Amino acid sequence: MSKKPAGRKNPNPLAGLQKADRNRNLAIQIGVAAVIIGLIAAIGIGIALKKKEKDDPGPTPSIPAAAAANGVTGSLTDNGSIRIGKPDAKATVRVVADLQCPACQGFEAQYKDLLEKNVADGKIAVEYNIISFLDKASGTEYSTRAANASYCVAEADPSKYQAWLGAMFAAQPPEGTGGLSNDQIIAISKQAGYGDEVASCINDKKYSKYVKRMTEKAFEEGVQSTPTVFVNGQQVNPAQLEQAIAGAAG
16 A cells, blocks of 8 residues: 655745745844944934033144233233333233223223323233123123234233223223224224234134133132232222222322
8 A cells, every 4th residue: 555655845935035024133233233333323423522612622722922012011920911111010900801891991981091101100001801702792602702902902912902902991882782893893804003903813813712811810810800819919999099099000
């Protein structure tokens, strides 16, 4: 008696498709994971670059020490002040100001001649600590642009700096306006005796990061408003500046 030959088991027609689906899903998952890893890496790099840019202090101004005809020299202090005076000045006056600040404009108008005379006489050196915290009052970062220009002109020639500062305060725009344009600042600089060499520094905002860093430093040191005035490191009432200078300089 013959036996019926054993039939072969029919293969599952879906097995190949299921395997292909698994392979496809695995490939998709690997691709998605790679994209996510790439995005995370890109975000991390972006955050690192932004932090690096934020932490970058930018270039530091270089104020020449060459003496003017009257022996007055310029230099840069650790707190970002532009020091104008003779090397053997008997006392130091530090003025923390914002070129957009109306009270600072009033201080300059009242004490400009006093400061300049005492500097020329060798009694004091003045450290002009120009900061920027009133950018929102203009909408064009005028305080920062003006403080940047302050470094630009002092770097070009500190002997003309006090004249430039007086002209800038005299032309101070009202708060809430757009502030002086860069072209206007350059024009004022030329009127104070500077040439075209300061234009690119002003337009490029070369020292804007340094301005912001020194502004933060001033407030970290305890400055709460402008103008803030120190004589030999001691804060004084601006209204008593003349007496404070007489006492410190003899």
